[in-house]
Amino acid sequence: MDSQRTRQQIYDRIRETSRDEFILEExxxxxxxxxxxxxxxxxxxxxxxxxxxxRELHTxxxxxxxxxxKEQALKDMRQKRMAAAKEKRKATKEKKEQERLQKAAAWxxxxxxxxxxxxxxxxxxxxxxxxxxxxxxxxxxPVFDSALDLAKATGLTIGQxxxxxxxxxxxxxSHYVRFSVPKKSGGRRIISAPMPKLKALQYWVLENILNKIxxxxxxxxxxxxxxxxxxxxxxxxxxxxxNIDLKDFxxxxxxxxxxxxxxxxxxxxxxxxxxxxICTEPDREEAMLDGKTYFIATGKRALPQxxxxxxxxxxxxxxxxxxxxxxxxxxxxxSYTRYADDLSFSANGxxxxxxxxxxxxxxxxxxxxxxxxxHPKKVKVMRKGAKQEVTGxxxxxxxxxxxxxxxxxxxLIHQIAxxxxxxxxxxxxxxxxxxxxxxxxxxxxxxxxxxKFKAQLRQVFSNPAIQQQIQQFGLNISKVTxxxxxxxxxxxxxxxxxxxxxxxx
Numbered sequence: 001m002d003s004q005r006t007r008q009q010i011y012d013r014i015r016e017t018s019r020d021e022f023i024l025e026e027x028x029x030x031x032x033x034x035x036x037x038x039x040x041x042x043x044x045x046x047x048x049x050x051x052x053x054x055r056e057l058h059t060x061x062x063x064x065x066x067x068x069x070k071e072q073a074l075k076d077m078r079q080k081r082m083a084a085a086k087e088k089r090k091a092t093k094e095k096k097e098q099e100r101l102q103k104a105a106a107w108x109x110x111x112x113x114x115x116x117x118x119x120x121x122x123x124x125x126x127x128x129x130x131x132x133x134x135x136x137x138x139x140x141x142p143v144f145d146s147a148l149d150l151a152k153a154t155g156l157t158i159g160q161x162x163x164x165x166x167x168x169x170x171x172x173x174s175h176y177v178r179f180s181v182p183k184k185s186g187g188r189r190i191i192s193a194p195m196p197k198l199k200a201l202q203y204w205v206l207e208n209i210l211n212k213i214x215x216x217x218x219x220x221x222x223x224x225x226x227x228x229x230x231x232x233x234x235x236x237x238x239x240x241x242x243n244i245d246l247k248d249f250x251x252x253x254x255x256x257x258x259x260x261x262x263x264x265x266x267x268x269x270x271x272x273x274x275x276x277x278i279c280t281e282p283d284r285e286e287a288m289l290d291g292k293t294y295f296i297a298t299g300k301r302a303l304p305q306x307x308x309x310x311x312x313x314x315x316x317x318x319x320x321x322x323x324x325x326x327x328x329x330x331x332x333x334x335s336y337t338r339y340a341d342d343l344s345f346s347a348n349g350x351x352x353x354x355x356x357x358x359x360x361x362x363x364x365x366x367x368x369x370x371x372x373x374x375h376p377k378k379v380k381v382m383r384k385g386a387k388q389e390v391t392g393x394x395x396x397x398x399x400x401x402x403x404x405x406x407x408x409x410x411x412l413i414h415q416i417a418x419x420x421x422x423x424x425x426x427x428x429x430x431x432x433x434x435x436x437x438x439x440x441x442x443x444x445x446x447x448x449x450x451x452k453f454k455a456q457l458r459q460v461f462s463n464p465a466i467q468q469q470i471q472q473f474g475l476n477i478s479k480v481t482x483x484x485x486x487x488x489x490x491x492x493x494x495x496x497x498x499x500x501x502x503x504x505x
Contacts, residue, residue, distance in 0.1 A: 021051035115147040115158065118277060119167030122255070125269030135266035140212050144271050154204050164198050165277040167301065174295045176281055176304065182427070192281055192304035201278055202309045210312035213265070216322035221340035222311035229444055231339040232393040238335070238346035240353045241388040241395065244363060245378035249341035250310055252372055253317060255280040255301035261317055279309045311340065321370040328362050344390045356381055399445050409438060409453065417460045421469045432470055
């Protein structure tokens with residue numbers, strides 16, 4: 001029974017082959033065909049050939065029937081092409097999706113180990129990792145092959161480094177605390193003091209990179225073993241002294257200039273970008289919206305007045321300017337020094353005093369070439385016979401201090417001893433800090449008189465009634481009353497004439 005076929009199966013098989021070929025096939029299957037017996041009327045090969053031709057004819061007839069209807073033929077062709085195109089698109093889509101997932105995984109892995117974006121307008125060079133290792137090593141500077149190396153060296157994760165250096169025009173957090181201090185010339189100066197984490201990172205950059213770069217011999221501000229006194233000593237007893245201040249000193253040093261500095265030191269554009277972002281910040285204004293505080297940038301990134309890295313960067317960037325001023329001053333037989341944004345020139349002799357106008361013209365040209373601006377209200381030409389000052393120190397015959405200021409200070413100490421601190425002022429700032437600073441300043445220039453002032457302050461501030469007032473200023477009484485030796489080389493003791501790192505311009 002298993003060997004029997006249904007009628008429909010027989011019809012289907014005959015249509016697929018031919019009648020004779022089917023009979024031959026069935027005879028073989030049922031065992032009636034014996035190859036050793038005599039051959040049938042048609043040889044087996046002819047029967048098979050006839051079956052093949054029959055199938056080809058059947059196929060051609062189907063093709064003819066299909067193409068006889070042109071519209072149907074075109075429709076079939078379109079459907080076939082659409083099906084093929086659909087399959088191709090599906091395969092392409094699957095391939096692209098696979099590539100996308102692979103790229104996303106690689107990108108996620110890269111972001112965990114590298115910094116690839118730090119904000120609009122500053123991220124263009126983050127794909128350039130090529131630095132000059134030979135140049136860096138010759139300067140004794142640390143070498144970083146990647147942002148991860150820099151993060152590890154500073155003790156941060158790559159995410160923390162990115163957070164502290166990321167640039168946003170509108171931010172919900174700020175890495176700086178902004179406050180104002182009085183200017184000596186009047187008005188208020190905005191100070192941008194870094195928050196602890198950024199401040200620690202900036203100090204790392206200062207100690208490990210910036211402080212290893214030598215500055216010009218004429219630079220006396222914020223340099224070890226140099227001060228306002230060393231700056232003034234070069235101009236004592238001169239026939240003419242010229243003082244010039246630079247306007248908006250720190251804000252003039254833009255992010256692009258700072259980045260260029262780090263590139264010039266030998267760092268790759270990637271590392272230079274990160275370091276420049278760490279050391280710069282735009283001016284910002286606070287705005288409230290829906291109960292949330294936003295910090296909105298009002299200008300371009302530049303050196304902030306308050307960052308510990310700012311003075312060192314200005315000294316390095318001003319090296320070329322200092323060299324040009326020194327060369328020009330030597331040609332005109334003048335002495336030259338610079339303390340931050342204060343430029344001082346001096347000379348002896350009638351011939352030199354006649355060259356002041358020529359000196360001023362050349363100074364203006366060099367300052368303009370170097371991208372700075374002269375403060376128009378702070379250009380002083382002091383000739384012999386009048387009081388000559390350099391960074392607050394009188395330099396007519398020897399390093400001295402303005403007598404009127406000394407008398408005022410002595411009188412202020414006397415008034416505080418009698419009546420307390422109420423309604424007392426000294427230079428408009430925190431009176432306690434200002435008085436201690438001025439006493440240290442005097443001790444630097446005139447040790448005997450300065451130490452006498454400091455002893456008087458310790459005695460006055462030891463008064464219990466005044467101590468209560470001192471506490472209102474948030475100062476540690478022990479630090480105020482503790483005696484310290486006064487030496488010009490004491491770097492930890494702030495001198496009154498020595499500016500804070502932000503007290504420039």
